[in-house]
Amino acid sequence: MSDVEKGHYGRVALIGLGLIGGSLAYAIKRAGLADHIVGYARSKETRDRALELGFIDSACESAADAARGADLVVLCTPVGTYGDLAAAIEPVLKKGVTVSDVGSVKNAVVRDVGPFIPDGVHFIPGHPIAGTEQSGPDAGFAELFDGRWCILTPVPGTNQEALEKFSAFWRACGSQVDTMEPKHHDLVLAIVSHLPHLIAYNIVGTADDLETVTKSEVIKYSASGFRDFTRLASSDPTMWRDICLNNKDAVLEMLGRFTEDLAALQRSIRWGDGDALYNLFDRTRNVRRLIIEAGQDSAAPNFGRNPAAKK
Amino acid sequence: MSDVEKGHYGRVALIGLGLIGGSLAYAIKRAGLADHIVGYARSKETRDRALELGFIDSACESAADAARGADLVVLCTPVGTYGDLAAAIEPVLKKGVTVSDVGSVKNAVVRDVGPFIPDGVHFIPGHPIAGTEQSGPDAGFAELFDGRWCILTPVPGTNQEALEKFSAFWRACGSQVDTMEPKHHDLVLAIVSHLPHLIAYNIVGTADDLETVTKSEVIKYSASGFRDFTRLASSDPTMWRDICLNNKDAVLEMLGRFTEDLAALQRSIRWGDGDALYNLFDRTRNVRRLIIEAGQDSAAPNFGRNPAAKK
Numbered sequence: 001m002s003d004v005e006k007g008h009y010g011r012v013a014l015i016g017l018g019l020i021g022g023s024l025a026y027a028i029k030r031a032g033l034a035d036h037i038v039g040y041a042r043s044k045e046t047r048d049r050a051l052e053l054g055f056i057d058s059a060c061e062s063a064a065d066a067a068r069g070a071d072l073v074v075l076c077t078p079v080g081t082y083g084d085l086a087a088a089i090e091p092v093l094k095k096g097v098t099v100s101d102v103g104s105v106k107n108a109v110v111r112d113v114g115p116f117i118p119d120g121v122h123f124i125p126g127h128p129i130a131g132t133e134q135s136g137p138d139a140g141f142a143e144l145f146d147g148r149w150c151i152l153t154p155v156p157g158t159n160q161e162a163l164e165k166f167s168a169f170w171r172a173c174g175s176q177v178d179t180m181e182p183k184h185h186d187l188v189l190a191i192v193s194h195l196p197h198l199i200a201y202n203i204v205g206t207a208d209d210l211e212t213v214t215k216s217e218v219i220k221y222s223a224s225g226f227r228d229f230t231r232l233a234s235s236d237p238t239m240w241r242d243i244c245l246n247n248k249d250a251v252l253e254m255l256g257r258f259t260e261d262l263a264a265l266q267r268s269i270r271w272g273d274g275d276a277l278y279n280l281f282d283r284t285r286n287v288r289r290l291i292i293e294a295g296q297d298s299a300a301p302n303f304g305r306n307p308a309a310k311k
Numbered sequence: 312m313s314d315v316e317k318g319h320y321g322r323v324a325l326i327g328l329g330l331i332g333g334s335l336a337y338a339i340k341r342a343g344l345a346d347h348i349v350g351y352a353r354s355k356e357t358r359d360r361a362l363e364l365g366f367i368d369s370a371c372e373s374a375a376d377a378a379r380g381a382d383l384v385v386l387c388t389p390v391g392t393y394g395d396l397a398a399a400i401e402p403v404l405k406k407g408v409t410v411s412d413v414g415s416v417k418n419a420v421v422r423d424v425g426p427f428i429p430d431g432v433h434f435i436p437g438h439p440i441a442g443t444e445q446s447g448p449d450a451g452f453a454e455l456f457d458g459r460w461c462i463l464t465p466v467p468g469t470n471q472e473a474l475e476k477f478s479a480f481w482r483a484c485g486s487q488v489d490t491m492e493p494k495h496h497d498l499v500l501a502i503v504s505h506l507p508h509l510i511a512y513n514i515v516g517t518a519d520d521l522e523t524v525t526k527s528e529v530i531k532y533s534a535s536g537f538r539d540f541t542r543l544a545s546s547d548p549t550m551w552r553d554i555c556l557n558n559k560d561a562v563l564e565m566l567g568r569f570t571e572d573l574a575a576l577q578r579s580i581r582w583g584d585g586d587a588l589y590n591l592f593d594r595t596r597n598v599r600r601l602i603i604e605a606g607q608d609s610a611a612p613n614f615g616r617n618p619a620a621k622k
Contacts, residue, residue, distance in 0.1 A: 129535045132612035143619040188524050193535035204595040206572045213499050219601045224440045224504035227608045230599035237592035244580050261517045269555050281548035284515040288541035290530045297538045301443035303614035308454040
């Protein structure tokens with residue numbers, strides 16, 4: 001098998017060594033996709049920890065030093081940092097290198113990184129649809145991408161061989177690969193990811209502000225539903241700030257639809273319209289069944305938190 | 312130990328044999344809290360299945376037949392059915408019997424069941440804060456209540472010995488027991504349970520209605536956040552219709568606060584107020600930490616759906 005078919009790159013530079021950078025490094029090592037992984041993180045503490053955990057082979061004190069001579073550079077930091085990072089690495093990118101990222105928005109990445117991509121460099125923005133609520137170098141693990149989707153949003157004129165190789169790379173990391181227009185990616189993610197996180201942050205904030213129900217009551221009785229939202233609402237705040245700032249139009253569009261539907265639901269409750277309530281609560285069941293059938297969630301009750309429950 | 316201390320009842324009648332009725336029966340048997348469990352469910356299929364699974368000792372074709380001669384009667388059906396059931400069992404309740412329920416609202420239960428409680432019968436409404444998204448007789452398991460809270464909302468003048476015995480019963484089923492005013496219970500549950508479920512049903516409905524993003528895209532990329540909501544949104548629709556209809560004021564109050572906060576969040580996104588976004592996303596993290604410390608959720612990333620992830 002050729003390096004293109006294998007998705008093998010000689011030297012891989014990971015810019016950012018948190019949950020996704022770390023997991024990607026572990027997945028690369030598991031599949032033998034690089035000869036050397038060099039890492040950069042802003043804080044010395046993170047770089048040292050990544051070396052100690054052994055998921056990178058060497059660390060650099062600047063993004064440019066890490067990117068110099070690399071065959072694949074992947075930005076794994078919050079998307080608000082991409083413009084500056086792209087400007088910093090532009091001078092050192094070698095001919096034929098592939099530059100990608102893992103950001104949760106793609107239109108803003110094309111806008112911020114695109115202008116710094118020299119001729120002869122392959123720019124293939126990407127987004128692995130995987131994560132946990134944890135962050136930092138200790139949160140990563142090789143299996144994070146297994147069975148999940150990775151969406152690539154190649155720009156017009158992208159070299160086909162570079163795209164094939166990078167797709168093979170993600171497949172070897174455990175992902176299934178799709179390609180999509182950046183604008184459509186941002187619309188899809190606004191509903192499947194950005195809106196859910198915003199709603200979760202919002203309800204946890206609302207509960208935290210109540211004066212009629214104590215915080216201790218919210219905590220004690222959280223197993224009745226609330227606790228599920230606190231997982232998404234404990235995701236990395238910088239990452240989510242940057243997503244909101246960089247996918248404004250699509251997020252506002254989905255928020256508008258959500259609040260419109262919520263107003264209708266609120267009206268059904270106020271006027272005691274049991275049929276309307278039943279119809280909404282009944283038709284949503286089917287969606288979960290399809291997600292489980294597609295292998296994108298566990299069929300175990302309570303996400304498997306009750307090991308004794310039958311499936 | 313006396314029967315009061317043990318929480319032991321001779322004959323227990325369970326009216327309703329779904330997730331909660333079934334789990335309660337298994338928990339009763341695990342702890343040896345009854346000499347005989349008699350069950351009633353509207354459908355013959357459910358009664359036969361409960362007998363086959365063995366979590367009840369005998370089945371009756373009417374609620375009154377099940378309640379006749381029982382020492383403890385627990386209503387385990389959707390709360391909208393309680394008034395009719397209470398009227399049906401009133402004539403057969405024996406002196407000294409305890410009548411309770413497992414409904415997610417309590418003020419409406421006092422209103423609907425209270426008038427049918429004869430003198431000398433102990434009426435102790437209850438709500439075990441436990442469940443899964445599944446329903447029906449096959450969904451139950453003995454461990455459902457372990458470590459969770461059960462809230463009792465005794466009416467004024469409740470017999471203290473009856474209350475102590477029933478509290479001991481729930482503790483023997485694995486729960487921790489709290490007592491509360493019915494009105495306050497309904498306010499607390501509106502924020503920790505009813506609002507989360509409504510929000511989940513609503514977002515799944517919104518996603519299902521989109522014409523710019525296909526259903527197949529929503530399913531495929533659901534691991535980015537959306538799938539979490541589909542669990543709550545696949546709960547029993549009849550049960551949730553009845554909760555909305557019977558806790559209207561508290562639910563509308565919490566919905567009002569939620570939408571007000573969401574409007575502020577929407578405005579922060581529109582105007583690019585990164586600091587406001589960061590502040591909200593940062594302060595909500597702490598709530599999850601407290602829930603995990605209180606033993607009300609798993610500390611494992613992704614609710615433990617990634618067994619390879621470190622804690």
